[in-house]
Amino acid sequence: MLPRGLALLPRSLSAMPAPLMGSSAHTRPCFAVEGAGGSELVYFTLSRSGEGPARDPCCPQPSCFLPAPGRCYSLCVPAAPCSVPAARLHRRLQQRMSGGQGPLGRCRVLGLLGYSADGAQTAPEKGFLIQDPQGSPETERALEELLRSQGEPPPALGVYEEGERGELWQSLWDLRRAGGRELLRRARVVAAEAPPLHPAVPGLRHVAVFHSLEAARRVLEQCTSLIPEAKAVLDLVHKCPKHSKKGDFPVIVIEGLDATGKTTVTQSLKASLNAVLLRSPPASISQWRKTFDDEPTLIRRAFYALGNYIVASEIAKASTESPVIVDRYWHSTAAYAIATEISGKMQNLPSAHHEVYHWPEDLLKPDLVLLLTVSPEERIRRLHGRGLEKTEEETELEANSLFRQKVEESYKRMDNPGCQDIDASPAREEVLKTVLHLIKKHCD
Structure with a gap:
């Protein structure tokens, strides 16, 4: 940005x-x-x-x-x-x-x-x-x-x-x-x-929030002579089914900013539900995150978008045998992209129900999306305690409260499926209890 x-x-x-x-x-x-x-x-x-x-x-x-x-x-x-x-x-x-x-x-x-x-x-x-x-x-x-x-x-x-x-x-x-x-x-x-x-709103779907595999793939195809890792990502995408379909078991996505407790919740759900835990971007391409994070936003967004389609193929296979928990998915990719591209104040965001918030038609859809939230002060305290290297966007989140608010508001405007808010400030046992209750309520 x-x-x-x-x-x-x-x-x-x-x-x-x-x-x-x-x-x-x-x-x-x-x-x-x-x-x-x-x-x-x-x-x-x-x-x-x-x-x-x-x-x-x-x-x-x-x-x-x-x-x-x-x-x-x-x-x-x-x-x-x-x-x-x-x-x-x-x-x-x-x-x-x-x-x-x-x-x-x-x-x-x-x-x-x-x-x-x-x-x-x-x-x-x-x-x-x-x-x-x-x-x-x-x-x-x-x-x-x-x-x-x-x-x-x-x-x-x-x-x-x-x-x-x-x-x-x-x-x-x-x-x-x-x-x-x-x-x-x-x-x-x-x-x-x-x-x-x-x-920037009219062009969001063309340069930031990709609503199809083909749109993201066209960007990375331009990068193969410039970024060797781009070809490796495209090779993995080529092996994925064109239309991944969910199995009979529920698929639950856990979203939220870094240090809101996603790792704790996803690990607990994996044990409680005897579920498979997946992450986006998937392990098969996560070693290239630093390479693409250093590229312009157009290339970075295409990389993360294609990562979602690779994860979708993993979800399709795993959900035929057990519940699936996903640590971040399409909503994260879209929320960060919107907040980055839309400069100025909160009022500049696309209004609720705008097409940019709609789930891509060719991407496997989860049964439930839970958005973990904590206060800005608590999130920064947790980040400092972790001592991990921050991405460019995480640095921006910490330094720019308006950017953080735009990311969170973009999450809340996501549609079909929307995000269910979860206050992740209480003790982990209480948060897990709330999450399990929502899963029981929304998923058979």
């Missing part, structure tokens, strides 16, 4: 006059600035004709841009939906600009989403806006050098400057010329109204 947030102009828009993402000829490109710490998003658009007088209250300058002598720059990653090369380029640029060295070290790097105002069901384009409070020419040179080093064609560079009457303009530069650059467009920057939905 991007740590901070502001804006860029997508290259698909920059190189040609065509509107963003297939919008109508009269639809302006729109952008959402992702603020730090859950702050409100800032929205702006570009006016090709530059209409509107300077400082017009009806056409204000967005508050996210620095006043003089500061200066802002933007860059974008041109991308087709689910493009692995674009996702990896975006990650590389983020790491290089956040390294804290050279002229870029004094800048603030912000994340941006470029989207179509007509509500097209596509993923937003991602990029960055770089705020240089000193407005040094060295920053612009460092950015050009960085972009030219990323292969051909290099991403375009946006430069923001104040006009004679106080209005804000973006000049978009093509860097494909050897040692030079060409002006693609100059457009006025004006504030825009917030859309009805967070810009």
